Amino acid sequence: MTVQPVTPSTTKEHTPKLSSDTREKILKAAFAVLSRQGYENTSIKDIAEEAGVAQGLVHYYFKSKQQLVVAVLFDVCKKMDVYSAEGTAGANAAFENFKVLLRERPDAHTLYIQLIGVGLHDKEIGAGIRENIRTERGRVESLARQVLAEREADPRSARAIAGAVWAGVLGIMVQKMVDPEFNADEAVDALAAMSLSAVFATNSGAQASI
Amino acid sequence: MTVQPVTPSTTKEHTPKLSSDTREKILKAAFAVLSRQGYENTSIKDIAEEAGVAQGLVHYYFKSKQQLVVAVLFDVCKKMDVYSAEGTAGANAAFENFKVLLRERPDAHTLYIQLIGVGLHDKEIGAGIRENIRTERGRVESLARQVLAEREADPRSARAIAGAVWAGVLGIMVQKMVDPEFNADEAVDALAAMSLSAVFATNSGAQASI
DNA sequence: GCTCTGTGATTGAATGACCAACCAGGGATT
DNA sequence: AATCCCTGGTTGGTCATTCAATCACAGAGC
Numbered sequence: 001m002t003v004q005p006v007t008p009s010t011t012k013e014h015t016p017k018l019s020s021d022t023r024e025k026i027l028k029a030a031f032a033v034l035s036r037q038g039y040e041n042t043s044i045k046d047i048a049e050e051a052g053v054a055q056g057l058v059h060y061y062f063k064s065k066q067q068l069v070v071a072v073l074f075d076v077c078k079k080m081d082v083y084s085a086e087g088t089a090g091a092n093a094a095f096e097n098f099k100v101l102l103r104e105r106p107d108a109h110t111l112y113i114q115l116i117g118v119g120l121h122d123k124e125i126g127a128g129i130r131e132n133i134r135t136e137r138g139r140v141e142s143l144a145r146q147v148l149a150e151r152e153a154d155p156r157s158a159r160a161i162a163g164a165v166w167a168g169v170l171g172i173m174v175q176k177m178v179d180p181e182f183n184a185d186e187a188v189d190a191l192a193a194m195s196l197s198a199v200f201a202t203n204s205g206a207q208a209s210i
Numbered sequence: 211m212t213v214q215p216v217t218p219s220t221t222k223e224h225t226p227k228l229s230s231d232t233r234e235k236i237l238k239a240a241f242a243v244l245s246r247q248g249y250e251n252t253s254i255k256d257i258a259e260e261a262g263v264a265q266g267l268v269h270y271y272f273k274s275k276q277q278l279v280v281a282v283l284f285d286v287c288k289k290m291d292v293y294s295a296e297g298t299a300g301a302n303a304a305f306e307n308f309k310v311l312l313r314e315r316p317d318a319h320t321l322y323i324q325l326i327g328v329g330l331h332d333k334e335i336g337a338g339i340r341e342n343i344r345t346e347r348g349r350v351e352s353l354a355r356q357v358l359a360e361r362e363a364d365p366r367s368a369r370a371i372a373g374a375v376w377a378g379v380l381g382i383m384v385q386k387m388v389d390p391e392f393n394a395d396e397a398v399d400a401l402a403a404m405s406l407s408a409v410f411a412t413n414s415g416a417q418a419s420i
Numbered sequence: 421g422c423t424c425t426g427t428g429a430t431t432g433a434a435t436g437a438c439c440a441a442c443c444a445g446g447g448a449t450t
Numbered sequence: 451a452a453t454c455c456c457t458g459g460t461t462g463g464t465c466a467t468t469c470a471a472t473c474a475c476a477g478a479g480c
Contacts, residue, residue, distance in 0.1 A: 038331030117327025121248030171377025
């Protein structure tokens, strides 16, 4: 997953010239504390302690708590990249990568879901999340388009399919994080099968319901 | 959607015998404020003001903020019921109802998604959300089983399909709330088409990927 | 080599605001 | 008079943010 900085030019994060590994240290600490304790239970003090620096320093590198969280979000998204190849093979590979990610990065997913909720009422975080979700759906759409092309099917349904498939990914993430007993692997397999059979069957749009 | 009270017997919410419309008034106010401002920007004082009662009264009816929120969640879930019929017709009807809900109850969905995030680090709220998600997935599974039976397909894949379909519902909800421009209707239609074609095509489990 | 001086990095305390929960009591109804 | 409903202020604490004051260090002038 990837997200662009919301406003790369206007949002000056007081980037200091030298010794920017302190900034990195604070970012890592923020990620750790946020994913462990949750957004509303995390104070700047907690993050500073985890990073082993003074409280004031956090605000020296990040103008506000929100900007710090947005920077963390930007980091988290990078940890969740899933795409490695193109076409049908790429789609299947992405599903497999997603299964691995679900097992190995629950911390990133926990924080991600958390920030989706927070972003609904926080402008800055919301903008980051929205941008990320659009980007991700776009990638799925691109893959879907390739798969449809391979099968010589109508490419117009790619956008709708991408919406549904990316929704499935998000929803599996949610269910897995909320409920440890949820069988995510079988759900991902089902989603893969569903999406690929739909891509196969559809050649006149996706209004098959009712 | 429905959820059971977490611990119906132990969790005494100081339920007063009479004049319980005040309780209802507080619940409604809490829902309004929570969905408008978000969980971490909502104080008991805000809720009391919205309800037109004194701060102390909120704690008279609800032992803690968490218990109030759980009660609101319980209410929200009732507002999101989607199932009206059985079998394939019931599945299609549920998808249609969901589309209507997406249009008409964004407040409930906003709060629901918000609480999913909060529930990841709050025991009480998390238990409510988990219970709800399991119940919902169970209903989808029941529908899937009926559809599979109608088509004389292997019913063993019902659970996996339900996981993926319910994931799609959750994910569409998320995308719609995060991004007002998201075309939820076409995504729901695609999800419906995908799930029904998968149900049709599958008769030996759901390991079609790779 | 040594001091002086400027600058960015860092500290920890102070500020002002807010909040959940508690409590002491007032008024009504039975 | 006892129980229930309700009030509004208090308490003890936390929070994000600000700020004055150090620190490390590097280059300039001597």
